Amino acid sequence: MTVKQFFKSSAFKCILVLTCIALIAGGVLAILNDVLYVSDEERTQQAIKKIYGQAVEYQEMTVSEEKAVNEYGTIDKVYKLSDGNYLFKSTGTEGYKGGTVTLWIVADFEGDTFKGLDKVKVAGNEKQTLMSSFKSSFTDFYTNNDDLLLEGYYFDKVASEGNIQNVTSGATRSSNAFNRAVNCTLYFIRNDMEVAR
Amino acid sequence: MNKVYVSDSPHVRGARTTKGIMIDVCIALLPACIMGCVYFGFKALLVLVLSCVGAVGSEIVYNLILRKNIKEILRNFDFTSLVSGMLLGMCLSSNVPWYVPIISSIFMIIVVKMLFGGTGKNIVNPAITGRVFAFIAFQSVMISGWATPNIGAILSGGSEVTSGATPLTIMLSDGVDNMGISLLDLFLGTGVTGCIGETCKLALIVGGIYLVCRKVIGWQWPVIYVGVTGLMSVALNGFNFGYFLPSILSGGLMLGAIFMATDYVTSPFTDKGRYVYYIALGIVTALLRKYTRIEVVSFAILLMNLFVPLINAHIRPRIFGAPTLLDKIKDKIAKMKSKKQADKEVQG
Amino acid sequence: MKGNKFKGIAVDGLLRNNPTLRLVLGTCPTLALSTTAMNGIGMGLAVTFILICSNTLISLLRKVIPNAVRIPSFVLIIATFVTVVRMVMEKFIPDLYDSLGVYLPLIVVNCVILGRAEAFASKNPVLDSAADGLFTGLGFTWALTLLGVIREVLGSGSIFGVELWSFRIEFFTSAAGAFFTYGVMIALFNALFAKIDNVKKRKEFYAAYPDAIQPEKLETKTEEVK
Numbered sequence: 001m002t003v004k005q006f007f008k009s010s011a012f013k014c015i016l017v018l019t020c021i022a023l024i025a026g027g028v029l030a031i032l033n034d035v036l037y038v039s040d041e042e043r044t045q046q047a048i049k050k051i052y053g054q055a056v057e058y059q060e061m062t063v064s065e066e067k068a069v070n071e072y073g074t075i076d077k078v079y080k081l082s083d084g085n086y087l088f089k090s091t092g093t094e095g096y097k098g099g100t101v102t103l104w105i106v107a108d109f110e111g112d113t114f115k116g117l118d119k120v121k122v123a124g125n126e127k128q129t130l131m132s133s134f135k136s137s138f139t140d141f142y143t144n145n146d147d148l149l150l151e152g153y154y155f156d157k158v159a160s161e162g163n164i165q166n167v168t169s170g171a172t173r174s175s176n177a178f179n180r181a182v183n184c185t186l187y188f189i190r191n192d193m194e195v196a197r
Numbered sequence: 198m199n200k201v202y203v204s205d206s207p208h209v210r211g212a213r214t215t216k217g218i219m220i221d222v223c224i225a226l227l228p229a230c231i232m233g234c235v236y237f238g239f240k241a242l243l244v245l246v247l248s249c250v251g252a253v254g255s256e257i258v259y260n261l262i263l264r265k266n267i268k269e270i271l272r273n274f275d276f277t278s279l280v281s282g283m284l285l286g287m288c289l290s291s292n293v294p295w296y297v298p299i300i301s302s303i304f305m306i307i308v309v310k311m312l313f314g315g316t317g318k319n320i321v322n323p324a325i326t327g328r329v330f331a332f333i334a335f336q337s338v339m340i341s342g343w344a345t346p347n348i349g350a351i352l353s354g355g356s357e358v359t360s361g362a363t364p365l366t367i368m369l370s371d372g373v374d375n376m377g378i379s380l381l382d383l384f385l386g387t388g389v390t391g392c393i394g395e396t397c398k399l400a401l402i403v404g405g406i407y408l409v410c411r412k413v414i415g416w417q418w419p420v421i422y423v424g425v426t427g428l429m430s431v432a433l434n435g436f437n438f439g440y441f442l443p444s445i446l447s448g449g450l451m452l453g454a455i456f457m458a459t460d461y462v463t464s465p466f467t468d469k470g471r472y473v474y475y476i477a478l479g480i481v482t483a484l485l486r487k488y489t490r491i492e493v494v495s496f497a498i499l500l501m502n503l504f505v506p507l508i509n510a511h512i513r514p515r516i517f518g519a520p521t522l523l524d525k526i527k528d529k530i531a532k533m534k535s536k537k538q539a540d541k542e543v544q545g
Numbered sequence: 546m547k548g549n550k551f552k553g554i555a556v557d558g559l560l561r562n563n564p565t566l567r568l569v570l571g572t573c574p575t576l577a578l579s580t581t582a583m584n585g586i587g588m589g590l591a592v593t594f595i596l597i598c599s600n601t602l603i604s605l606l607r608k609v610i611p612n613a614v615r616i617p618s619f620v621l622i623i624a625t626f627v628t629v630v631r632m633v634m635e636k637f638i639p640d641l642y643d644s645l646g647v648y649l650p651l652i653v654v655n656c657v658i659l660g661r662a663e664a665f666a667s668k669n670p671v672l673d674s675a676a677d678g679l680f681t682g683l684g685f686t687w688a689l690t691l692l693g694v695i696r697e698v699l700g701s702g703s704i705f706g707v708e709l710w711s712f713r714i715e716f717f718t719s720a721a722g723a724f725f726t727y728g729v730m731i732a733l734f735n736a737l738f739a740k741i742d743n744v745k746k747r748k749e750f751y752a753a754y755p756d757a758i759q760p761e762k763l764e765t766k767t768e769e770v771k
Contacts, residue, residue: 010611010613013611014611014613014614017609017610017611017614017618018614018617018618018621021618021621021622022621025621025622025624025625028625028629029625029628029629032629032632033632036632036633036635036636038635038636046639296712300714308725330716333715333716333719333721334714334715334716334717335714335715336715
């Protein structure tokens with residue numbers, strides 16, 4: 001085909017139309033992206049608002065490497081909230097198939113004393129399959145029970161000895177990881193946090 | 198003037214009717230129902246009655262909506278819905294709320310049986326689907342606890358029924374050594390946590406023997422299903438023969454094998470097809486039990502029910518007059534002989 | 546008449562060619578997002594907005610886009626609008642954005658939008674296409690909301706987030722319940738629609754041919770042979 005024929009053929013028209021649409025669309029989207037950008041900080045703010053129930057000022061605290069990992073699991077993040085409470089994101093190990101459960105835990109603090117657990121919500125999990133069976137009645141066990149405030153941990157299942165206190169039927173090992181995530185937070189509060197005693 | 202009657206075949210009928218067969222099945226289910234009520238008390242009887250009333254009632258109501266009159270309905274009543282209702286009641290735990298058997302039995306009869314055309318036209322077993330529906334629909338209520346009978350208290354008038362995990366779930370998650378219940382207890386059903394009708398295996402076997410004697414089911418089919426399940430679970434657990442009897446005697450296997458998998462409508466119609474069906478059922482049940490750790494007999498039977506049309510399409514019954522395998526072999530030998538003779542004539 | 550034409554388009558979009566219940570298009574978001582009525586309305590309105598925009602633009606460009614590349618062009622245009630809606634939602638309505646989840650970008654390949662673009666917008670003038678987009682979207686919305694209300698009331702015991710009672714049949718919030726309820730709704734709607742259609746057609750017939758004998762008025766004698 002000669003150059004002139006090419007410019008008159010339908011193939012050229014198709015390419016032209018598609019290119020124009022793509023360019024115009026791309027330009028519009030680029031402008032709008034700048035206008036409507038959602039930053040990471042906004043995302044965390046929204047996540048915390050959802051968990052805590054209201055918008056609060058928060059301040060992320062640094063957790064040193066050795067203190068973050070203890071025998072029950074890992075502390076991922078600690079946020080100090082403006083009304084004195086603390087928000088923990090902790091991961092408990094030894095779940096189903098060796099996986100983990102990650103929880104958001106709000107710990108009630110009056111000044112410097114630990115008063116109890118306020119909210120427990122699931123943040124994620126690894127390799128667990130029955131997470132949908134954990135209803136709110138399960139997490140209420142941790143927030144309504146004040147017996148283990150000062151010492152002691154929720155029992156967990158170690159090599160088929162011992163009994164987990166709070167078990168969802170059929171999800172024994174996932175309940176185990178759940179328990180360990182709460183225990184992880186309790187351990188951190190008692191031993192490694194400079195504030196609480 | 199003589200009257201001429203016009204009718205289509207068959208013109209000579211045997212004595213067996215659907216009604217008769219279903220009444221036989223009801224009688225066979227009675228021992229297990231009675232033992233269930235003995236173990237679990239008055240609540241079990243209530244669940245059974247509600248389930249039967251729901252099933253029979255929904256069939257009658259559906260037929261009334263189709264504008265048949267009540268006399269015709271009662272005249273044509275075959276007891277299939279009563280059997281389905283009893284089976285569904287036996288699959289539930291005795292501490293379920295009153296609405297569970299009613300809603301499940303209404304769903305079972307109307308959606309699975311009547312919407313597809315009534316008796317004989319359902320593609321899956323109604324009792325099985327009713328059980329699966331109850332399991333999915335009322336999960337929080339059913340999983341929270343199966344009832345454990347406390348026979349001493351019941352005989353003395355009390356109704357102590359506690360909740361716990363079934364022996365099957367203990368066996369599947371902890372291994373057969375941790376089951377904590379003797380084989381004789383499993384067989385007779387004393388102190389076994391579970392559904393109303395499944396716990397007393399002796400009663401189920403008595404019912405099964407009655408059905409075999411009345412020629413309602415063949416004896417080999419439940420035996421094949423149960424045996425293959427046991428052997429497969431032995432194989433899957435490292436060829437540990439300690440698994441054979443506990444895996445046969447726990448869970449809903451006996452009830453499913455004797456009463457539900459042998460349903461006429463949803464099993465293949467040739468003998469060869471039936472061998473394939475029941476062996477496959479056994480393998481699927483054992484596999485699913487090991488890897489999902491819950492009671493899967495109902496799900497396995499439901500799955501295999503969906504394969505039955507495939508089995509029926511490929512394993513056809515022999516048409517009257519068509520050559521059998523023996524005839525085909527004889528034909529081939531005759532052909533080879535005549536060919537040899539023709540060769541000889543050409544040479545000689 | 547213009548009014549009649551718009552009435553025809555409205556009836557088509559809402560009832561006769563209802564994308565969910567008659568055309569059975571866009572079942573993926575229908576089944577997944579009808580767990581609650583609020584989700585249903587959110588998804589339906591998002592689809593309606595994108596339908597109107599994409600139908601208008603495609604109708605404007607229908608003489609320009611050559612026939613060979615019409616599908617890629619439609620998808621490009623629809624994808625642009627969907628991305629805009631996604632960005633606006635993430636900034637201003639984050640709750641709805643979270644509950645729609647992955648089904649918001651999936652609107653790009655939703656068969657309702659592509660189907661109406663192909664069948665209507667590429668062949669009709671702008672105002673008609675916009676109206677068709679509006680009414681088809683509203684048809685999708687009402688079907689999705691009704692499905693969501695049924696599933697939410699029976700499955701979670703609440704309606705639009707307000708809890709009604711503590712009795713629930715969890716079957717209806719599961720995937721199996723979605724298929725079941727959807728199937729029953731299609732059957733009932735089609736039966737009702739066929740009946741109303743039938744009555745209307747009979748009326749029109751007897752109005753056009755007043756001398757035709759109506760079957761109910763015939764006298765028949767039947768003898769039952771005992």
